[in-house]
Every structure is written in C-alpha cells, then in structure tokens.
Amino acid sequence: xxxxxxxxxxxxxxxxxxxxxxxxxxxxxxxxxxxxxxxxxxxxxxxxxxxxxxxxxxxxxxxxxxxxxxxxxxxxxxxxxxxxxxxxxx
Numbered sequence: 001x002x003x004x005x006x007x008x009x010x011x012x013x014x015x016x017x018x019x020x021x022x023x024x025x026x027x028x029x030x031x032x033x034x035x036x037x038x039x040x041x042x043x044x045x046x047x048x049x050x051x052x053x054x055x056x057x058x059x060x061x062x063x064x065x066x067x068x069x070x071x072x073x074x075x076x077x078x079x080x081x082x083x084x085x086x087x088x089x090x
Contacts, residue, residue: 036077048081 011021036052043049057073
C-alpha cells in the first residue's frame with residue numbers, strides 16, 4: 001500500500017476528503033518528527049514506540065584492504081512494536 005492508497009482508504013473510513021486526510025497525516029508526521037528531534041520518545045497505544053538512540057563511535061575493518069576506519073557516532077531512529085501488534089502477526 002503506497003501513500004496515495006493509504007490516504008484514500010483512511011479518507012473513506014473517516015468520512016473526510018482526501019485533501020483533509022492528507023493534511024491530517026502530514027501534521028501528525030511533522031509533530032512526531034519535531035518531538036523526535038527534541039529527544040522525546042513517542043508511544044502510540046496498541047502500535048508501538050519510537051525512540052532516538054545514539055550509536056557510539058566504533059572501529060570497522062575493511063575486509064579487502066584490512067584498513068581500520070573510525071566510524072563516528074550518530075543518532076538512529078528505533079521502533080519497538082507493542083505486544084498487541086506482535087500478537088496480531090502470530
């Protein structure tokens with residue numbers, strides 16, 4: 001299911017226009033993005049939680065040249081599904 005199909009299906013279920021539904025989805029995603037950029041965790045009941053984690057710097061070795069490289073620290077987004085969602089897929 002792509003973005004257009006998802007938006008039209010959600011619009012049908014909610015009884016809104018596709019344009020209004022698209023704006024709702026965009027505002028939801030922008031609020032989630034802003035919250036994650038501020039370092040907050042986002043938990044959606046029955047779905048899961050989003051969290052920004054910091055990966056520490058590490059040393060990696062190129063298998064061909066055997067050269068060691070320092071990989072700098074970075075922030076990564078992680079998702080942990082809720083037990084309700086996990087049970088639906090069992």
